[in-house]
Amino acid sequence: MGDVACTGGETELSQCPHRGFVSNKCSHNDDAGVVCEALSPVRLVNSADRCSGRVELFHNGEWGTVCDDEWDMDNADVLCRQLGCGRARATPHNAAFGEGTGPIWLDDVNCFGSEPSITDCRHNGFGNHNCGHHEDASVVCELRDQEVEVNQFICGQDKIQVGLNMLTVSFSGLDPLSGHLVDRDCIKSRVEDNIVWYEVEPREGICGNSMRTNSTHFTYTNSLFLYAHNTNSFSVPASLPFSCVYSLDLDTGLNADIRPLVPTGGIISSGGPPRGVMSLYRDQSYTSTYPSGSVSLPVGQPLYVGVTVEEKDVTFAAVLDHCYATYSSDPNDQKRQYLIQNKCSTDLQQVSVVESGTSLRARFTALLFVPHGEYRTFYLHCHLHLCSPGPCVPVCSRRAPRSVSEDVRIQPLTIGPITCE
Template identity: 30%
Template sequence: MFCIIDEIWSLRLSNGGSRCDGRVEVYDNGRWGRVQDSAWNINDSNVVCRELGCGSAIFAYNSSRYGESELPVWVNHVHCEGNESQLRNCSTFTLNQTSSDSIGVGVLCSDHLQLRLSGGGSTCAGRVEIYYNGSWGTVCDDSWDLDDANVVCGQLGCGYAVEDKIPGFCGRSKGQIWLDEVRCSGNESYLWNCPSAPWGRHDCSHKEDVTVKCSEHKEMRLVNGGRRCEGRVEVWYNGTWGTVCSEKLYREEAEVICKQLECGPLAYIEYRAWIYGQGSGPIWIDEMKCSSHESALWQCQFDPWGKHNCDHREDAGVSCKELRKKPPSTAVVVCTTLGILLIAEFVALVIIARRQSARRDAELRARGFGFYEAIYEEIDDTLPGNKFSQMDDSISGSIDSMNQIEYYTSDPLGCAHSTSELPEGTSSSVRDLVPDDHDDPESKAIDCPGGQFSTDGGADDLLMLTVAGGDVDIGGESSMIPCFQSLA
């Protein structure tokens, strides 16, 4: 309790989080009494905050926020303009009234400060957050060290700091960053008593939010069991992991363990380290006695931390049934959400990139690039290599469609010559078209590789000629045609 006292008048805010937050009470005639007013507003609250040196009023409350008081009613029907220096200077101010037609009042002032650790699994671990000026905000880690963390742990009654930053802590805060460049000596009672930049002035983001783990932070886990709800019982205390002695571990104690880990009902207890193995380090808990209604194992009765009369061969193990439910941890939820958002952002970028590419292609086609591509394709189709390929396809198609009589084969040199024999598989209809007295063109000379091909017959008698590597001399005339490489 904090108050302003003189011989006649005293004022305080009680049952709140600090001297600048709580139910309004006055001291008169040697006793504390309460203030009641059905029309209490922000102007009245501003006068109270100013009188107490607590800045300005953020909220005006009725007493339901802070609980009803059993004190007598000393003041009611208050009406302030808001610029008065003391509450007793307000008009229609009445003392020693026992009227019950109004309600108790409360005030939250801007200089009300609170400190907490959030998202770390207990009140003694997590992100450092300060309540100031009506909202929760964080602390930037510029210049932050173990001395600063020790002040936080001491202020919260959490012992001393074992880590000034929690490795792998996931989850960012929103809202204000209240403090930056904090430099504590380690002896301060409150974090805001340490030298720092002015409230709300900083040059960092929530990526640099401070986290702290204190010695009084406690955690539990099951290890070496193959799944989360089965294994050797281990407890984090005083900055290290230790085990639990199974000597007095009965069903009630094991059920508390399963409940604390948010697992299903107890399946069985392992009293020896045969299945889950022996632990190492301290044996933190021995001689337990639980009623099974506790929410955490350290709420049960047991010997002082670290005092025991067993060894690691008696390390306790527990098997609980799995229980499907939402994660126990705010940090897990935040990490999962951030991961999903990153994936969604990546997919959106891919979609945008594809749409932009399609839009560019459409613009190029609109500018005529599609027309030029068609021209390039037509030119490519008329190149010599392609022409011969098309010619070969055309000739083959003609043979099939017109039932050509003569069949040409290639000799080992790659030249083609005619034969009256038809290949196997030729239909009888084709054979019937060939007369028995049909004469093949008579070849007078074949000197294909680099030479000439002469014949007495006319060129009209040949249905197809394919030779390689020279010229062709047809008849007795000096008609010379190229001798092309066989395409067969």
């Protein structure tokens, strides 16, 4: 078939207008593909997100509910896993998400917790129950990540556009107007009919776009980052990676695809001068550092940076003065992007000073983004000093930082190189 032109309401592909069987002007390099969403026999309804709500099963062509008799966390773990959500957090009883309608399909469900599907657990048989809909079971699962529903996605010749339903995004706890691309300065958006559109030119290096090619196609990849509502504090954003695939044969038009690929982080090694050591840690506990060598971190995820000063006098406290990124290993490089300046975070959404001025160690967390949207190797530098007697915690609210004595200057510390790909 060639030139198939369905309206969407047909029940079979052959019902759509087309040139006739075997009548076409194509070759197999024009073969069509499709990606469909799988229909699940279980769903959660009456909630703001897909991982919580009233439990419903599809059986014999009809959706029905589950009775909450014997409904427990083992049952919920199976259901959450079946839905692709995180761990079960709660099992509300008594129709906590509203009473359902139709049949009550299952009662006295008893799972071990390892079953692949809720219907594989022990129960009384489909339709056998002694319940009413006021006993409909519910479950609350963790979201694996903050999830964003894409309303429309367009790979055009002049711009790539990502459209998000503002209401749906708001229900997920995110601010639909807070988005930016890998380059944080790229925030171009518009609102039309309750859809917020973010856009970027399909060019390498623009707004942090990366490009890869093969013998037939070239692909631009970026990510959209959204933040929680009404927050001026440090928070990890939800990320929405997207890619556009274009044919190298421009005469045939555009081929587009969404590929959930996060632009990977870079190669990071750690080190420091004799009086102090700055290291990159694996998580917010700041207990385990990455070994020497390389490590990959995804764009938009936190960098946990810690400084330890080799000083026996514990009355001193290490104070972070300035921390910044440069494209060279020279801490005196004037082309820099500040994370901490004058002892305080430059952007409370992006950088959190966890500890400064209380002990011989200092710590901060920063979101990893590509500086200036350029996928180039860069380094992190920190200037700090020892204050005595401690504590000497800077006050970083709307008031100016408190003046602290600067008894001992510490040689600038550097970690890197860091390469984002």
